[in-house]
Amino acid sequence: PFPLRLAGLTARHPGQERDALRGLDLTLEAGRRIAVVGPSGSGKTTLAQAMLRFLDPAEGSYSLAGADARTLDGDDVRALVGLCAQDAHLFDSSVRENLRLARTGASEEQLRDALAAARLLEWADGLPDGMDTLVGEHGERISGGQRQRLALARALLADFPVLVLDEPAEHLDLATADALTADLLAATEGRTTVLITHRLAGLEAVDEVLVLDRGEVVQRGGYAELAAVEGPLRRMLERERETDGSLANFPL
Numbered sequence: 001p002f003p004l005r006l007a008g009l010t011a012r013h014p015g016q017e018r019d020a021l022r023g024l025d026l027t028l029e030a031g032r033r034i035a036v037v038g039p040s041g042s043g044k045t046t047l048a049q050a051m052l053r054f055l056d057p058a059e060g061s062y063s064l065a066g067a068d069a070r071t072l073d074g075d076d077v078r079a080l081v082g083l084c085a086q087d088a089h090l091f092d093s094s095v096r097e098n099l100r101l102a103r104t105g106a107s108e109e110q111l112r113d114a115l116a117a118a119r120l121l122e123w124a125d126g127l128p129d130g131m132d133t134l135v136g137e138h139g140e141r142i143s144g145g146q147r148q149r150l151a152l153a154r155a156l157l158a159d160f161p162v163l164v165l166d167e168p169a170e171h172l173d174l175a176t177a178d179a180l181t182a183d184l185l186a187a188t189e190g191r192t193t194v195l196i197t198h199r200l201a202g203l204e205a206v207d208e209v210l211v212l213d214r215g216e217v218v219q220r221g222g223y224a225e226l227a228a229v230e231g232p233l234r235r236m237l238e239r240e241r242e243t244d245g246s247l248a249n250f251p252l
Contacts, residue, residue: 001064001080001161002192004028004051008060011050020046022215023060028162033185033193035203035223037236038212044196046215048085048166051194053077082160086170088151090139095124096131098150102158110157117187118153120146145176152184162192169199174244178202200237209233 006026012019021043028034036044049055050062053074062069069077090098099111106114111131115121123146127133139147148168155163168184169177178201185195185205195206203209203223211219211232219232226233 002028002030003063003065004081004162004192005063006050006060007063009050009057009062010059011046011055011057013046013055018215019058020215021050024217026210028192028194030161030192031190032208033188033191033195033206035195035197035206035209036212037197037200037203037209037233038218040198041214042212043215044212045166047212048083048164048194048196051081051162051164052083080160081162081164082155082158084151084155084163084165084168086148086167088148088154088168090135090147090150092134092137094129094132094134095127095150098135099131099154099157102154106157114153114157117156118149119183119187120149120153144172145180148172148180149183152180152187156187162194163188164194164196166196167198168195169197174199200233200240211236 004027006024009021009024010019011021024047026034036047038044046055050057053069053072056070064072064077064080091101096111099114100106103110112121115124124131135142135150139150142150152165152168165184165188169180172180177199181197181199181202185202189205197203200223206223208220209223209226210217211226213232219226223233227237228234
């Protein structure tokens with residue numbers, strides 16, 4: 001689908017008076033990894049919805065290899081651009097069957113490789129019935145971090161050309177969230193990836209960071225470059241460090 005290109009993309013949710021995204025430009029070539037950060041309500045998840053064609057732009061364009069995404073069936077777009085969301089659904093079945101939703105004919109080796117990439121293989125091998133262990137409805141028998149890693153393993157197994165990770169660590173404690181982010185960045189090396197996150201830990205690994213605020217890109221560039229100068233990302237980083245420091249003084 002490359003290049004995947006958004007040009008001047010403006011999007012608004014039905015019934016809303018204000019644009020959720022305005023004038024966003026983004027180009028993804030094969031293997032490029034982008035992080036999208038910003039406060040709640042800045043348009044991060046709207047970007048994911050637009051990329052998966054759950055929401056079409058009011059203005060601007062979205063193209064895949066030069067083809068207008070609006071001329072393609074939504075399911076065809078989502079076969080190229082896959083989502084791993086913060087609330088990724090797990091079925092009341094086994095680890096193995098939840099993985100095979102992504103690729104029905106996956107071999108044992110492919111399943112184990114996906115688990116290993118998501119740093120879950122040792123955990124899975126230690127379960128009472130291995131990959132045949134049931135995870136419960138919505139994954140209630142396993143921890144939040146394990147649920148997100150299993151969802152990541154499933155997305156990696158699906159092998160989407162473009163993978164969108166929408167706040168995968170949103171509901172996890174800070175240590176688990178940052179460990180998950182580090183592992184998913186390691187697992188997606190060489191894969192075209194858009195990581196939408198409210199945490200900045202580990203973003204040195206991506207090619208470019210987009211900072212959104214009120215639907216607009218207010219800063220973009222390499223993480224080290226943006227962290228070194230006064231601006232929105234630097235202020236986010238300072239707030240994050242203050243928050244992490246204050247939390248360290250209290251038992252969790």
